[in-house]
Every structure is written in structure tokens, then in C-alpha cells.
Amino acid sequence: MDSESETYKFCIVVGAGVGGLVQAAELLRKKVLQPQDLHILERNSDYGGVWKAATYPGAACDVFSCTYQVSWHRNPDWNYLFPTASELVQYYQNFAKYYKITDCTTFDQNVTQATWSEERSLWVVDVEDALSGACKRWTCRILIQAAGTYNRTSTPQIPGMDQFTGDMWHASEWPAKYDFTGKSVAYVGTGPTSVQVLPYIQAQAKSVSVFCRSMTYCHPFNNFKYPAWIKWAFRWIPGFLALYAFLVGNLFGLWAYFAFRPESWMAKNTERYCRRTLEKQVPDNILRQKLTPVGRFGSKRPLVSLSGFFETLQKDNVEVIGNPIVGVDEYGVITKRPHTDDVVLQIDDSTAVSRQSSESQPKTQSLHIQADVLIWGTGFKMQGWGGAVPTIGRDGQVLSDHWKNSPNALYGTMTSKFPNLIFMNGPNTTTPWSSLIRGLEMQAAFNLKIIRRIYQQSVTLPRYTIEPRREAEEAWTTSMQPELNKLATSPQYGPAFYYLNESGQNTFFFPWAQRYYQWRTRRLNIVEYVESGLSNLK
Numbered sequence: 001m002d003s004e005s006e007t008y009k010f011c012i013v014v015g016a017g018v019g020g021l022v023q024a025a026e027l028l029r030k031k032v033l034q035p036q037d038l039h040i041l042e043r044n045s046d047y048g049g050v051w052k053a054a055t056y057p058g059a060a061c062d063v064f065s066c067t068y069q070v071s072w073h074r075n076p077d078w079n080y081l082f083p084t085a086s087e088l089v090q091y092y093q094n095f096a097k098y099y100k101i102t103d104c105t106t107f108d109q110n111v112t113q114a115t116w117s118e119e120r121s122l123w124v125v126d127v128e129d130a131l132s133g134a135c136k137r138w139t140c141r142i143l144i145q146a147a148g149t150y151n152r153t154s155t156p157q158i159p160g161m162d163q164f165t166g167d168m169w170h171a172s173e174w175p176a177k178y179d180f181t182g183k184s185v186a187y188v189g190t191g192p193t194s195v196q197v198l199p200y201i202q203a204q205a206k207s208v209s210v211f212c213r214s215m216t217y218c219h220p221f222n223n224f225k226y227p228a229w230i231k232w233a234f235r236w237i238p239g240f241l242a243l244y245a246f247l248v249g250n251l252f253g254l255w256a257y258f259a260f261r262p263e264s265w266m267a268k269n270t271e272r273y274c275r276r277t278l279e280k281q282v283p284d285n286i287l288r289q290k291l292t293p294v295g296r297f298g299s300k301r302p303l304v305s306l307s308g309f310f311e312t313l314q315k316d317n318v319e320v321i322g323n324p325i326v327g328v329d330e331y332g333v334i335t336k337r338p339h340t341d342d343v344v345l346q347i348d349d350s351t352a353v354s355r356q357s358s359e360s361q362p363k364t365q366s367l368h369i370q371a372d373v374l375i376w377g378t379g380f381k382m383q384g385w386g387g388a389v390p391t392i393g394r395d396g397q398v399l400s401d402h403w404k405n406s407p408n409a410l411y412g413t414m415t416s417k418f419p420n421l422i423f424m425n426g427p428n429t430t431t432p433w434s435s436l437i438r439g440l441e442m443q444a445a446f447n448l449k450i451i452r453r454i455y456q457q458s459v460t461l462p463r464y465t466i467e468p469r470r471e472a473e474e475a476w477t478t479s480m481q482p483e484l485n486k487l488a489t490s491p492q493y494g495p496a497f498y499y500l501n502e503s504g505q506n507t508f509f510f511p512w513a514q515r516y517y518q519w520r521t522r523r524l525n526i527v528e529y530v531e532s533g534l535s536n537l538k
Contacts, residue, residue, distance in 0.1 A: 005137060009039040010458075011451065012125055012140040014111050014389055016042035016101075017049015019424035019440050020146035021092060022070060025099040026444040029072075032452045035100055039138070041109040041127060047096050048089035050150040056174040058196035059085035060223070062304035064252065066245040067435040073098065074241050076234035082223045082306055114143055115392045116419065121463040121533065123420065142454055144447070146424035147388045152381040156188075160328040168374040171197065180204035184370055186333045188325065189377030190215060195303050197377070199312045208318045209369045211325060211333070214495060216300035217274040217293045220281070223306040249435055256433035257513070260298040262488050271297045281310040290322045295494020298432070298487065323367065332371035382498035385427055385507065393418035403427070407507050408477045410468035410528060411521055413447055419465035419532065420454060422447050427507050428480055434514045442514060446521035453524065463533035472528040483511035 011033060013020045020040055027033045044052045051059075061068055065078040065087070075091050083091075096102050108130040115124045123143040127136045153170045161168075169175060171193045181204050187194065188211045195218070202208050226234075234241040258266035274293065282288040291313070294300070303309070313320055327334035381387070385407040386399035393399065397417045409415045412429035413422055424443055431439060450466065457464040484490070484506045489499045499508045510517055 006124075006139050007136070008122075008139045010037040010140060010455065011039075011142040011144065012123070012138055013038065013040045013144040013146055014114075014125075015049065015146035015148060015424075016040050016044070016047045016092075016096070016105055016107070017051075017146065017148050018092065018437060019049070019148060020144070021047065021095055021099075021101060022437070022440045023144055023146060023424050023444045023447060024101050024104075025070075025073075025095065026441075026448055027451060028099055028101070030448060032448055032455065035104045037455075038104050039140075040101065040105040041111055041125070041138070042105060042107050043110050043130065045107050046089065047092040047105075048085075049092075049148055051085045051088040051092070053150075053172060054085040055176065056171055056193060056197045057200035058307060059193075060196055060306060061085070061088060062192060062306075063435065064248050066241065067249040067252070068437055069245075070095065070437055071242075071245075071441060074245070076241055077231060078226060078234075080223050080225055082221065082304070111147075111389050113390045113392070114145075116394060116421075118394065121419075121465055141458060142420045142422065142451055144422045144424065145389055145391070148425055149382050149388075150380050151388050152384075153376075154379050154381045155376045156325075156378060158325055158328050160334070163330045164328050164332075164374055165330045166332075166372045166374060169376070171375055171377040172380070180373065182206050183372040184332075185209070185373045185375065186211065186369055186371035187375045187377055188333075189213075189379070190303075191377060191379055192301065192303060193379075194377045195305050195309045196307065198309065198318075199307045201375075202312050202315050202318055205373075206317065208315075209333070209371065210313065210318065210320045211335075212290055212320050212322055213324065214294040214300070215291050216295075216302055217271065217297050218278070218291075218303040218305055218309060219274060220277065220305040220308075220310070249438075253433045253513075260432055260488050261486055262296040262298075262493050263486070267297055267488070278310070282314065284314070287314065287320060290320050296488045299489060299494025300497045321369065326366060328374070329368075331368065333369045333374065335367050335369060337367055379498070383501050383507065391418065391421070393421070405503065406477060406501075406505060408470075408473040410473040410476050411443075411446060411517075412510070413443055414450070414466075414468050414473075414529075416468050416470040416473060416530075419467040421467075422450065428477065428510050429517075430508050431510050431512075431514055439510070439514055439517070442518045442521065445518075446524075449524040453526075461533050461535065465532045466529050468529055480511050481505070484509060487511060 013024055024038060024040060046052050061083050064081060065083040068083060069075055073095055079087060110128045110130055111125060112128050113126045117124050122139045122141060125138040153172055155170055180201055183205050184207045185201055185205045186209045190212045255266060258264040259270045261267055278288060278291060282291060321335060323335040323337060325333055326336045384400060385403045391399035394417045402417060407427035409423060409426045412426035424440060429439055429443060454466060489506050491504045499506050501507050
């Protein structure tokens, strides 16, 4: 493409989920940028990010609605203690309208590549329109990646998947108004989505086989609906909603901060409570053994059950299967019996098909689970930082390669070799004991300082760039490791989970309180960064 076909904006944001919206609103409300300086490219058809994409039945957030909102844009009209996906999308839509972000957003845009042009000191962003297939090129001085981590589905590659003749999909790609009546369903996974969607499937299907490799801790909650008088108080009593959110957020945060530290009294009592709840709600010893958590609380993401998860798994038409899946055929799923390796497949009550890989008598047996529908509730590719948007920085450096061994990012928002590239919800910025939204607010406030500096310097220095010093970002990552090793996510406390990369490094969590992050980012310490294009630097 030639330069005449390009569209220039000072700042481009990739993603119109909560991260992109918070950053855009922060820049606009503080008047660092004007709407004409900013543009958001979103691959979905509306605001909301992962919540817009979450179309499966029962989709809801497992964080309290009063804390899962921007502190400077509170919503008094939440219907439930835990917000539904549709409520969250509506909140983000209203948020975008209020801050006039709707004036600078284009939907159905897939960013195919972002490339740094050293010659022009610009980011070149190539985009494909999801509806028309037309390609377009944008350029910008600052590129903000806010695509999040829930954007690449993780589906295991199991032999025979292509032979399955029934309906098959990933839980995040749910077909609209699908009818399970009279069908046998195989659901793989017992993560957060399963807690919400399995009660819906069970109520319709003939049978449901739930494949549970290993279970995590589950805490039942009653997702009660706020009465009218509470919503009235939220809206009309000054400070009431803010105080309520403060109390709920801090009480939960205090509990979770210690619950994720296995040596604490709080962690041990939390585990004891969850196990006692399991014993009370699941009297069957065999089923309870399958649902018994592996590892310490927090080693895998805990589940919040809002709709009777344990009750659903005990229904007559539901079976929980702990055996590993070894294959798929046209009729269903093949599992390996415990301590066995033969392959005798039970297709129905009258037919047995033997698949022997050798002439010798098989020593063990496999089991065939018939299914009309196969659903992969296996989550997303959470590692592989930098892979969501193919990004090429200085000297042809690819971001996913740059971060392959360790995703070093100073304060989680910038990395060396990628000038003027800013992240929202980057590596080691999430705290499971605090609101994700509050953390994004802090990141947006810090990023604003960087963006303001770039904007001011670019007036007289059109080639001005900024990026972290390599030693500074490495020191930041290294400083967190001793504290991260104390958390339940450390390999010593349970099975490897998506928090950890191949070397066992936790690349997701910020190990301290969010207030400490806010204090560390209270000002832009320019000595931690490399500036280029410095002629007449202010």
C-alpha cells in the first residue's frame, strides 16, 4: 500500500473491551488527546470484549458487580450481585457513549499485523474488515494493545476429531439458540464456563458426559437480584454506592490476598470450607472423589458457582468422567480406563468394535462415550504473550519471540525494542485479590503520563520515541519472582496452570497490593526509559 491509501491517527487502540475503553476514556476526559487524535479498532461488532463474545447460556462474571466497574463511572442499575454478560455489554456501551468513544471506533476490524517503521517513526497497522474482507492500512505515533488474553481459543488436538459427525464447537463460539433436546452431549472441561453452562445443557439434553481431568476449588454463591430499594439507594444517596463498593472490594481483597498464600491461616480455612461444602453437597463417595480439588486453593483458578453446579452434576442424566481422553471418532469420545491401555469401544448396548493395534491380546480396555454434540470447554491460550496481534518492532524483532522465555514489560505496560507501544493488562498486572478494573484504571493513569510526554515532544520532535531500558524491565520482572513463589500458583503447590509459562514463571499476577503498583507508577521516572529523536528535547 502507498502512503496515500493510509489513514493516520496520533494514537490507535486495538481492542474495545474494558482495557481499551478505560484507556481511551482516561485520555479523553483528561484532555490529553481529542477524539480526532484517537481511534479504536475492534474485531467484534460492539463494545465489551470477552463479554460481547460470551454468548453461551448463563454467561456471567464471577466478580461482584459493584467492583467490576470503573470507579469514576459507577452504575447504580446493576440487577445482580454478579453481573451477567449482557449487563456488562450494556454498561460498556453506555460508558463509550458517555465519553464519546463512539465517535472514534470502528468495529469488525481484524488487525493482521502491526509493524514499526524506523524510517518514519510510526506504527503501521494492517487491518482486514471482517464483513467485506477489504484490507486497510493505518499509521500512528502511539499504538496501544488492549486485545486482552481471552482472544485465542485453546482446543486440544486429539486424534480423530475431524471424523466426528455430530455438532462440535468451542464453548466461546456458541451457536445461537441451539436446542439440546433429546441429544447426548459430551462436555470437556470443568472451568468457569462449565459452572455456568452445564445447568442449561442438563435441563434439555438426554444425557451429559462431563470430562473432568482435575478439579479446582468451588465456592457456591447465591447470585441474588438487587431489590428496588437498594438500587434506589445506589442512585440517590450520595456516596452510598462508592462506600458499598469500597467495603465489598476491601473485605474480599483482604480475604483473597491471604487465601492465595498457602502458608496462611486464611488459605487453610478456605480449603477446609470448600472441602466441607463439597462433602455436604455431594454425598456420593465416587463422584465426590472426582470433584475433590487438586493442589492448594488458587493453584488453579477457583470456581464461583451461581447456579447449582454440584447439584447439576448429580442429576440422573449427568455423568462425570475422570478418565483421560485418548481419541474421538465419528460416534463420540474415546477414554482410557484407569490403569488400562486397550482399545475396546462400546458403540451401543449391542455392538462392540475392537481396535487392536497389535496381534496380541489387549491387556486393557478403553471406553467409548457416544455423543451427538461435543463441546470443548477448554478455555483460551493464555500464554504466548504477544501472539494475539502479530507485532514487529525494531530490527524486525517479533513480539512473541521477544517474550518467548520471559515477557518482560516495565510495570506491565511497555517493553524494549518496541518504541511507543503500550499495553493494557500486560504481563504481571493482574491481582486475583483486587478488581481487574481498578488495576486497569491504574495502568491507564500511568500510561497517560507516557502518552502526554510523547504528544508534547512530538510537537517539535516528530521522530520522538520512548521505550523501557532492557535492564529496567528485567529488574522489574525479577523483583516480583520471590513474592510470586509464595503464592499458590507456584508449581510446588499444585498442577501447572495457565498462570505459568513453560519455565514455571508466573507471567500473570502482580504479587503485591494494587496500592503498591499505584505508588510505584505515581510518576514517570524517565531514567528507566530510552528516548530517541532528542534534538531540542524539552
